[in-house]
Amino acid sequence: MAKISPVSSKYIIHSTINIEGVVDKPDVIGAIFGQTEGLLGADLEFRELQRSGRIGRIEVNIETRSGKTNGNIIIPSSLDKAETAIIGAALEIIQRIGPCNSKIKVQKIEDVRISKRQQVVERAKELLKQLQDTVMPDSQELADEVTYSVRIMEAISYGKDNLPAGPAIDESDEVIIVEGRADVLTLLKNGFKNAIAINGTSVPETVKELSKKKTMTAFVDGDRGGDLIIKELLDTCDIDYVTKAPDGKEVEELTKKEIHKALRDRVVPEQVKGEVQNVRREDVRHEERREERRDDRRGPPRPPQSRPQRRFEEPKEQRKQPGQQEKETFKMMCEDLVGTRGAYVLDNQLNILGKVPVAELLGTLRSLPQVYAVVFDGIIEPELVRAAESTHVQYLVGMDTRVNPAHSRVGLVTLAEL
Numbered sequence: 001m002a003k004i005s006p007v008s009s010k011y012i013i014h015s016t017i018n019i020e021g022v023v024d025k026p027d028v029i030g031a032i033f034g035q036t037e038g039l040l041g042a043d044l045e046f047r048e049l050q051r052s053g054r055i056g057r058i059e060v061n062i063e064t065r066s067g068k069t070n071g072n073i074i075i076p077s078s079l080d081k082a083e084t085a086i087i088g089a090a091l092e093i094i095q096r097i098g099p100c101n102s103k104i105k106v107q108k109i110e111d112v113r114i115s116k117r118q119q120v121v122e123r124a125k126e127l128l129k130q131l132q133d134t135v136m137p138d139s140q141e142l143a144d145e146v147t148y149s150v151r152i153m154e155a156i157s158y159g160k161d162n163l164p165a166g167p168a169i170d171e172s173d174e175v176i177i178v179e180g181r182a183d184v185l186t187l188l189k190n191g192f193k194n195a196i197a198i199n200g201t202s203v204p205e206t207v208k209e210l211s212k213k214k215t216m217t218a219f220v221d222g223d224r225g226g227d228l229i230i231k232e233l234l235d236t237c238d239i240d241y242v243t244k245a246p247d248g249k250e251v252e253e254l255t256k257k258e259i260h261k262a263l264r265d266r267v268v269p270e271q272v273k274g275e276v277q278n279v280r281r282e283d284v285r286h287e288e289r290r291e292e293r294r295d296d297r298r299g300p301p302r303p304p305q306s307r308p309q310r311r312f313e314e315p316k317e318q319r320k321q322p323g324q325q326e327k328e329t330f331k332m333m334c335e336d337l338v339g340t341r342g343a344y345v346l347d348n349q350l351n352i353l354g355k356v357p358v359a360e361l362l363g364t365l366r367s368l369p370q371v372y373a374v375v376f377d378g379i380i381e382p383e384l385v386r387a388a389e390s391t392h393v394q395y396l397v398g399m400d401t402r403v404n405p406a407h408s409r410v411g412l413v414t415l416a417e418l
Contacts, residue, residue: 009056009076009077009078009112010077010078010079010084010111010112010113011076011077011078011079011081011084011109011110011111011112012074012075012076012077012109012110012112013073013074013075013076013077013084013087013088013091013106013109014072014074014106014107014108014109014110015072015073015074015075015088015091015092015104015105015106015107016070016071016072016073016104016105016107017060017062017069017070017071017072017073017102017103017104017105018068018069018070018102018103018105019062019068019069019070019097019100019101019102019103020068020100020101020102021067021068021069021098021099021100021101022064022067022068022069022100023062023069023097023098023100025060025062027097027098028060028062028073028097029058029060031094031096031097031098031102032046032058032073032091032094033046033047035093035094036090036091036093036094039090039093040086040087040090044083044086044087044090046087049079049087053078054077054078054079055075055076055077055078055079055087056075056076056077056078057076058073058074058075059073059074059075060072060073061073061074069100073091073104075087075088075091084109085109088106088109089106091104091106092104092105092106154166154167154188154193155167155181155184155185155188158196158206159204159206159209159210160205160206161204161205161206163196163197163198163199163204163206163207164180164181164184164185164196164197164199164338164339165184165195165196165197166184166187166188166192166193166194166195166196167193168193168194169194169196169210172193172194172214173214173215174194174214174215174216174217175194175195175196175210175214175215175216175217176192176194176195176196176217176219176263177195177196177197177198177207177216177217177218177219177233177239178195178196178197178198178219178220178251179197179198179199179220179221179225179226179229179251179339180197180199180252180338180339180340180341180377181197181199181338181339182252182339182340182341183195183197183219183250183251183252183339184196184197184339185252186251186252186253186254186259187251187259190256190259191256192259195219196210197339198229198233199338199339199399200379200399200400200415202232202399202400202416203232203233203236203237207237208236208237211237211238211239212238215240215241216237216238216239216240216241217239217240217241217242217243217263217266218230218233218239218241218242218243219243219244219245219251219262219263219266220242220243220244220245220251221244221245221249221250221251222244222245222246222247222248222249222250223247223248223250225378225379226244226245228379230242230244230272234269239269240268240269241266241267241268241269242266242267242268242269242271242272243262243263243265243266243267244262245258245262246258246262250341321411322395322411322413325350326350326373326395327413327418329350330373330375330395330397330413330418331415331418333375333397334375334377334397334399334415334418335415337375337376337377338377338399339377340377341357341358341359341377341378342355342356342357342358342376342377343355343356343357343358343361343364343374343375343376343377343378344374344375344376345364345368345371345374346371346372346373346374346375347370347371347372348370348372348394350372350373353368353371354368358376358377358378361374361376361378361384362383362384362387365384365387365388365391365393366387366390366391368391369391370392371391371393372393372394372395373393373394373395373396373397374388374393374395374396374397375397375398376396376397376398377398377399378398378399379398379399379400379401379402380396380398380400380401380402380403380412380414381402381403382402382403384396385403385408385410385412388408388410389408389409389410393410394410394411395410395411395412395413396410396411396412396413397413397414397415397418398412398413398414398415399414399415400414400415400416401414
């Protein structure tokens, strides 16, 4: 009999066999040929198919235990899908092998080409990685890599507040104020060496002093947080120009062309003061509407004498304060997060359960049980405090806070306090 080449096999029929007695492999193979003879017609006769090489050698693996024989049957096939499925179904009609009752069950028909295709894909990935690791980069890639590395190394800590900054702050007549270290590095990468980060919304004294001597341009993210930072800078510093990243983008995400366009389109503070005030009024109206909805859900107010004392009226001294070890851990994590817009979620052993963007922090708190503390690069807002109270978070650690610590049972800690 001809034997099908493993190379030409397209499908493999995998089946199990259970026999109520003791038989040998030749008995099983003989039963397959004998009991299917004439069943499927001349074109699908097992003997003819094997003789022509359209099905391969039938492999039978059996073992006998306690007077019963169990095993599996493997048949390679180069027929098409339908014919291979018919061959598999024909095996299941065999109910006796020798003098013993038997049962054959086809488990699956494997497409050999799929597994081969997967092997090709995996091997191609390995070869491509080797090629990328060993191939010599072109001149432009080398130049870009060296330039980028040098510019990143040029980042310094400036002033008594140790603010991330470019190396040309002192010799430059103009200074660009950005939000975080990542923004400074982005500007450095694109050739701007006169940027300095404020690391939060509280304007450091170093920046206030610089604003008295230099031409200052505030360059902030294109979101509501950027508007709040502009307002803080205009209230505390002598700002000459203001510009923003495109709506929904952060400075660290901008390309060189977008950075140049934003700086060309900078405006004087008078043109943005009205927008900032509108943002503040909208925030106030939004908070008022939220309070009204909360009052509506509560129903009519109770008489003043029967209203219990609110929790934020408790003396501040009774608030839970972090221990020394917790303070050190919080401080280290805060410094690690500066400029990243990220947040660490901690358990009660101060282990990091995960790191998420600040924008996703509210949803994370509502979905994660048993969060002990949150350390993040941002401002502690009332909405975040309420979410932390409802999920029993013990500490919120941020760069700054807009909530009086005495007004919440959650421990509110800022970087300045650490």
